[in-house]
Amino acid sequence: MALSKELQNFAIEELKTLARIPSISFPGFDHSEIDRSAEATAVLLRKSGFQNVELLRIDGCFPYIVGDWFVDKKFPTLLLYAHHDVQPPGREELWKSPPFEPVIRDGRLYGRGTADDKAGILVHAAAAKHYVNLSAWPPVNLKIIIEGEEEVGSSHLFSFLKQNRERLEADVIVVTDTGNIKSGIPSLTTSLRGLVTVEIEIKSLKAPLHSGMWGGAVVDPAAVLIKMISKLTDDNGKILLKSIGRIPKAKKFRVPITKKEFASMAGVLKLNSVPDDFVSKTWYEPSLSVNAIQASSEKLANNIICDRAYARIGIRLTARENANRVHKELVRKLKAMTPSSVEIKITESEAADAWSTDPYSKRNRWAFEAAEAALEKGFGQKVVYMGCGASIPFIGPFENALSAPVITFGVEDPLTLAHSENESLFISDFYKVIDSEIEFFNAIGTQKK
Ligand SMILES: [Zn+2]
Structure with missing residues (x-):
């Protein structure tokens, strides 16, 4: 089945509407935009047939949007997940068109959040809207949860889960925040890496100094920080932490x-x-990246000794590591190697475990079989099972709490450039994923609970 033109237009136009809102969850950005995107998402979900749609907050966390569409208790219940917050745009001058003015070029929709993960919201919304357009009921019960803090580590997840456990109860969890291995090839993700991040600040002076007048007699915080970072890995990139398992x-x-x-x-x-x-x-090995490093800047490069140096370090983890343990050891190690001649501050950190699932297990098999059949119908191609190097902190805790299989329908492809400048969505795959999700509702709806 191909999507009707009407549903295609709905999906792309509503996606553009959401992508125009700069709902950046990072510190230092205007967070009233996240409220605006939460409201817009709620309006969209109501239009798409969901009932009891509301914004949920817990102790100062960015709003979740929840809703449901209950049909009949004899049908299985799906919990649909996506997130409405986005990454900062990065270097604006590198964008070929403004990040929050989505435009189509060569079959792709460009703009921050067009793929990660506002397209994910639209996959769920359009799949439900399909039944509204037909004046029909879906053959499944639907619950939906759209998160507002995924890009900053989902730190309120556990309290959210605790407080809302009953209303999230489901037989299958459907996540639309991953990618396909190649454009046009449907893929089911069975593992994600975990993530630990830290921000480090090294300070040695009240203000920058003339490197001629003072150099040699005062400590250079930039040189100190670079040395510390270089001690975190060996020449082959192997991370030198005991809490990182042998590869x-x-x-x-x-x-x-x-x-x-x-x-x-x-x-x-x-x-x-x-x-x-x-x-x-x-997919299956840890890796360390220096996400950002700053002392002075190229523009201000001068004969000075900086007063302060900053870096953000991110470590991707596998199922062999425990994120909290890695985080603790990393902080301990950084502090231990800091010379007493400087001040160190470590802030804004997150720790999320990796996730993996067995599609052939007794609990999971029925859902994966239905997903495979649905994707093959939607794409007209065989499914590839894949790992993914990225992290979605949401998945593990929800899978454990609900004890339900997790199915991932990806809207990204390798050209998406999520988190980078010129993020884009391959529109043809987008329609195919919507189609596949509708097929999935049909396939899973005929299964016995
Ligand atoms: Zn995402």
Whole structure:
């Protein structure tokens, strides 16, 4: 079944409406925009057939939007998840069109949040709207939850889950915040990496100094911070923390993507920088990135000694690590190697465990079979099972609390550039995912609970 033109227009126009709202959850941005996007999402869900739609807050957390569409208790209940907060736009000058004015170029919708994850919201909304357009009921019961703090680590998740457990109870969880391995190839994600981040500030002076007048006699905080960061990994990039598990021999994967394609999609400049086991490296091994580093700037580069240096470090984790343990050891190690001649402050950190699931287990199999069939109908292509190097802190705790299978329908592809400048959504895949979710409702609806 292909989507009706009416439903396609609905999906793309409503997506543009949401993507025009700069709902950035990071500190330092105007958070009233998150309230605005929560309100707009609530309006959209009501239009799409959901009932009891409301904004939920817990102790100062950005609003969740929840709703449901109860049909009949003999049907299975699905819990649909996406998030409405977005990453900051990054370097605005690199955007080919303004980040919060979504436009279509070459079959892709460009703009911050067009893919991650406002497209995810629209997949659920449009799949439900399909039944509204037909004046019909879906063959399943639906519950929906749209989060407002996913991009900043979902720190209120556990209290939210505790307070709203009953209203979230479901037989299957459907998440639309992942990607497909390649444009046009439907993929089901069975593992996600965890994440630990820290922000480090090193201070040694009240103000920057002339490097000629003072150099040699005062401590340079930028040099100190660089040395500290360099001690976190060895020359091969191996992370030097005891809480990081030993990396097992790389698994071989049959994936429909070559090293050259991978390099080209990533935009790497030197092909020799990509290892042969790039799949295993991104799906199943930990990695450390220096997300940001700042002392002075290129614009202000001058013969000075900076007063302060800053860095943000992020470590992606596998199921072998415990995020809290890694976080604790990282902070301890940074503090231990700080010379007594400077001040250190470590702030704004998050810790989320990795997640993985077995699609063939007794509990999960029925849902994965239905998902596979639905995606094959929606895309006209065989499904690829994949890992994913990114993190969605929501999934693990919800899977555990509800003891239900987690199905991921991805709206991203390798050209999406989520979190980077010129983020975009491949529109043809977007329609196919909506179609697949409708097929999934049909497939799962005929199953016995
Ligand atoms: Zn996301």
